[in-house]
Amino acid sequence: MALALELARPTPTWYLLLGALLFTIGAVGLMVRRNPLVMFMCIELMLNAVNLTFVTFAKALDDIGGQAIVFFVLVVAAAEVVVGLGIIVALMRRRPGATADDISTLKG
Amino acid sequence: MELLVFVLAAAIVLTGAVGVIISANAVHSALCLVATLFGIAVLFVAEDAHFLAAVQVIVYAGAIVVLFLFVIMLLGVDRTEDLDTEPLGGQRPLAAAAGAGLLGLALVTLFITHRDFDTIALGTKSSVGKLSGPASDNVRKLGQALFTDYLFAFEITSVLLVIAVVAAVVLARRAATAPVDDDEARLEVSQ
Numbered sequence: 515m516a517l518a519l520e521l522a523r524p525t526p527t528w529y530l531l532l533g534a535l536l537f538t539i540g541a542v543g544l545m546v547r548r549n550p551l552v553m554f555m556c557i558e559l560m561l562n563a564v565n566l567t568f569v570t571f572a573k574a575l576d577d578i579g580g581q582a583i584v585f586f587v588l589v590v591a592a593a594e595v596v597v598g599l600g601i602i603v604a605l606m607r608r609r610p611g612a613t614a615d616d617i618s619t620l621k622g
Numbered sequence: 623m624e625l626l627v628f629v630l631a632a633a634i635v636l637t638g639a640v641g642v643i644i645s646a647n648a649v650h651s652a653l654c655l656v657a658t659l660f661g662i663a664v665l666f667v668a669e670d671a672h673f674l675a676a677v678q679v680i681v682y683a684g685a686i687v688v689l690f691l692f693v694i695m696l697l698g699v700d701r702t703e704d705l706d707t708e709p710l711g712g713q714r715p716l717a718a719a720a721g722a723g724l725l726g727l728a729l730v731t732l733f734i735t736h737r738d739f740d741t742i743a744l745g746t747k748s749s750v751g752k753l754s755g756p757a758s759d760n761v762r763k764l765g766q767a768l769f770t771d772y773l774f775a776f777e778i779t780s781v782l783l784v785i786a787v788v789a790a791v792v793l794a795r796r797a798a799t800a801p802v803d804d805d806e807a808r809l810e811v812s813q
Contacts, residue, residue: 523624523625524624524625524628524668525736526736527732527736528628528632529628529665529669530732530736531729531732532632532635532636532665534725534728534729534732535636535725536635536636536639536658537724537728538721538722538724538725538728539636539639539640539642539643539721540639540643541720541721541724542643542717542718542720542721543639543642543643545713545716545717545720545721546643546713546714546717547643548703548709549648549699549703551648551651551690551693551694551699552642552643552645552648552651554690555642555651555652555655555690556642556643558655558659558682558686559639559642559655559658562658562659562662562682565662565674565678566662566665566666569665569666569669569671569674570669572669572671572753573669573670573671573753576752576753577751577752577753578751578752578753578763578764578767579751579767579771580753581671581673581674581753581760581764581767582764582767582768582771582772584671584674585674585677585764585768586772586775586779588674588677588678588681588682589779589782589783590779590782591682591686592681592685592686592783592786593782593783593785593786594786595686595689595690596689596786596787596789596790597786597789597790597793599689599690599693599790600789600790600792600793600794601793602693602697603693603696603697603793603794604793604794606697606699607796610697610698611699615709615710
């Protein structure tokens with residue numbers, strides 16, 4: 515339909531579609547996997563999907579603000595990975611091979 | 623040409639993303655993640671985000687994935703998991719349903735709005751600066767936006783990074799007396 519007519523060059527819609535697919539894959543992975551490290555990678559996938567969407571809108575709306583936001587998302591993602599992996603290392607030391615199910619005992 | 627680049631990069635991105643969630647081995651997941659991140663970097667270049675593409679490769683594909691692999695090796699969890707057993711009944715169908723709902727929501731939003739880009743672009747004033755121009759200007763424009771309009775946010779992120787470093791040191795530090803998990807100790811005593 516509308517998409518097929520615009521086959522000549524990728525429009526913003528194509529990039530947004532890819533971002534939506536990538537976000538969904540990340541979200542499903544987060545819900546399905548139990549290894550905390552892999553769950554973390556799925557969060558990275560979701561963050562990247564959002565970054566792709568921001569860059570697409572920056573291009574579509576001709577606004578550098580979209581790219582500036584992606585810069586901040588990258589910084590927050592780096593900080594998040596550092597703290598998250600620190601937690602996982604501390605956890606795995608106590609209980610080698612812990613999965614997301616074992617972490618539920620933390621709720622007390 | 624642009625279409626070819628997009629299709630190839632999108633195929634790499636989606637293949638890598640699926641590989642992340644279906645690999646039984648965490649190391650394979652991390653390597654698939656690298657493929658996805660490179661594909662995203664290619665798409666960034668295709669969308670005139672040259673600086674972000676470079677940062678994506680250096681920070682994500684370089685630092686973050688290496689950190690992941692480092693932790694995987696450090697903890698010795700580079701073993702194959704058993705993905706066939708499903709400890710929580712109905713988790714996967716429910717996750718698939720939730721994912722389909724999420725995708726459907728995104729697609730509906732996309733198809734309602736995707737005709738409006740031109741009118742939005744014409745109707746709104748650029749908040750901090752225009753993106754269009756020679757490609758070599760991308761870094762200058764982004765830097766100008768970061769160090770003028772977003773200066774306060776930029777300074778806050780430096781505070782965030784310091785906090786993250788301190789947090790990582792505190793979390794990863796081994797206590798002087800290695801604590802034993804109380805639950806397991808009690809379990810062993812009672813047996």
